[in-house]
Amino acid sequence: MTTALNRLPLYWQICLINGLVFLIGTIVLALSPATISTRVLVSEAIVLLVGFVLILVANALLVRSTLAPLERLTQLSERVDLQSPRERLTEDGDGTVARLVRAYNEMLDRLEAERSSSNAKALAAQEAERHRIAQELHDEVGQGLTAVLLGLKRAADRAPDDIADELRGVAEIARSSLDEVRDVARRLRPGVLDDLGLLSALAAACTDFTTHSGVHVRRGFAPSLPPLSVEKELVVYRVAQEALTNVARHARASTVTVSLSTQGDAVVLLVADDGVGMNGRSESTGIRGMRERARLVDGSLVVRGRVGGGTEVRLSVPVAAVTP
Structure with missing residues (x-):
C-alpha cells in the first residue's frame, strides 16, 4: 500500500491523504451515537469542533510527513555553496519526493564537477x-x-x-x-620552482616577502618530503605566495611562520602570522582562489584565527600512493 502510494505523483498523494482522513471522519461520525439537533446544542457544537480539530491535525501531520523532505531540500538550496565540502540530502524509497531529492543531489554533483573542470581550465590558462x-x-x-x-x-x-x-x-x-x-x-613564473624544486622556491618567496614587507619569516621545512607532481607543487607554491601576500596587505604582523611537513599521507603547508586576524571579515577572493586551487589536487584548505591573535592558513595535499 505504502509503496503503491509513493509511486503516485505528489498531487495525488496529497489528495488521497485528504480523502482518507475525511473518509475516516465520516465513518466515525456515521457509526458514533452522536446526533445533531435542528438547533445545534452547545454540547453538539463542542463534539463537532473537537472532531474537526482532530481531522485537521491528522491531515496536517500526514501532509507534513509527506512534504518534510521538500522543506529540507529548500533549506539545503538556501545554504549550499559549491566551494564548500559536499553536502547532500539522504532520502530512501521510490516516492516522488525521494526521486526529486536524488535528482537534486545529482544536479549538485554535475554542477560541482563542471565548476571544478572549468576552474581547472581557467587556472591552467592563467598559469x-x-x-x-x-x-x-x-x-x-x-x-x-x-x-x-x-x-x-x-x-x-x-x-x-x-x-x-x-x-x-x-x-x-x-x-x-x-x-x-x-x-x-x-x-x-618562478623559474626556481622548475629548476631547483619546491623548497628552494618557497625559500626564495620568503626572502622576497621579507625584503618587500620587512616582516620576519620563520621557516620550518622538513628535510625529506615525498615527491609531489608538478601540479601539486605549483598549488603549494601559489597558496604560500597568496597567503604571504594577504599577510603583507592585511595582517599588520611582525612575524610569519612558514612550514612544510609530512603528516600521515599528506604534505601540509602552514602559513601563520601574529597579526590582527580576520576580525570577522568574510573570505576574500584570494582565499577563495586558494581553496579552489586546493580542490583541484584533491587537497583541503583551512583558514582560521589563532589563539592569542593572528591567522593560520593550512593546506593539506595528499601524496599519491607508490605502487610496488
Whole structure:
C-alpha cells in the first residue's frame, strides 16, 4: 500500500491523504451515537469542533510527513555553496519526493564537477598566460633594458663629466627598472620552482616577502618530503605566495611562520602570522582562489584565527600512493 502510494505523483498523494482522513471522519461520525439537533446544542457544537480539530491535525501531520523532505531540500538550496565540502540530502524509497531529492543531489554533483573542470581550465590558462608574460618580460623587455643600460654606460664613458653624471643617473634608473622587471617575471613564473624544486622556491618567496614587507619569516621545512607532481607543487607554491601576500596587505604582523611537513599521507603547508586576524571579515577572493586551487589536487584548505591573535592558513595535499 505504502509503496503503491509513493509511486503516485505528489498531487495525488496529497489528495488521497485528504480523502482518507475525511473518509475516516465520516465513518466515525456515521457509526458514533452522536446526533445533531435542528438547533445545534452547545454540547453538539463542542463534539463537532473537537472532531474537526482532530481531522485537521491528522491531515496536517500526514501532509507534513509527506512534504518534510521538500522543506529540507529548500533549506539545503538556501545554504549550499559549491566551494564548500559536499553536502547532500539522504532520502530512501521510490516516492516522488525521494526521486526529486536524488535528482537534486545529482544536479549538485554535475554542477560541482563542471565548476571544478572549468576552474581547472581557467587556472591552467592563467598559469600559461603568466608563463608567457614572464617569458616576454625576460626576453624582450629585459633584453631591451639591458641594451639601453650598456649603451648608456658606453656613452657615459665618452661624454664630458657633467653629461656623464647625468647619463650615469639615467643608467641607474634603467638598472633599477631592469631589476623590477626581473622581479615581476620571477613572481609571475618562478623559474626556481622548475629548476631547483619546491623548497628552494618557497625559500626564495620568503626572502622576497621579507625584503618587500620587512616582516620576519620563520621557516620550518622538513628535510625529506615525498615527491609531489608538478601540479601539486605549483598549488603549494601559489597558496604560500597568496597567503604571504594577504599577510603583507592585511595582517599588520611582525612575524610569519612558514612550514612544510609530512603528516600521515599528506604534505601540509602552514602559513601563520601574529597579526590582527580576520576580525570577522568574510573570505576574500584570494582565499577563495586558494581553496579552489586546493580542490583541484584533491587537497583541503583551512583558514582560521589563532589563539592569542593572528591567522593560520593550512593546506593539506595528499601524496599519491607508490605502487610496488
